[in-house]
Amino acid sequence: MMKSMMMNTTMKNTMVKKSKPQRKCVGCNEMKDKSQLIRIAKISDDEFVFDKTGKQNGRGAYICKSKECLEKAFRNKGFERSFKCKISTEIYNGLEQEIQAYEA
Numbered sequence: 001m002m003k004s005m006m007m008n009t010t011m012k013n014t015m016v017k018k019s020k021p022q023r024k025c026v027g028c029n030e031m032k033d034k035s036q037l038i039r040i041a042k043i044s045d046d047e048f049v050f051d052k053t054g055k056q057n058g059r060g061a062y063i064c065k066s067k068e069c070l071e072k073a074f075r076n077k078g079f080e081r082s083f084k085c086k087i088s089t090e091i092y093n094g095l096e097q098e099i100q101a102y103e104a
């Protein structure tokens, strides 16, 4: 009885250590390791930036480092849902230009 409880605790600890923080991509809606995603932060209603440090203030959304997912997020309104505001084509175009630098 005692032994099995201890084993469970050990297993739990190992699992916690192993699991990396995961976030959902607003484009493909898949859960991925945070390191595979990039955070987009909303600074103001018409200003969005790629948050390389993850420390930028403001509402944020995570997306894969791919133009494809950015396009999906824009088309499926994942962006607008996450940020609770309209995303203009201008903003989208700006982000599209920038995400190319992060694409693997």
Ligand SMILES: [Zn+2]
Binding pocket: 025, 026, 027, 028, 029, 030, 063, 064, 069
């Ligand atoms: Zn994605």
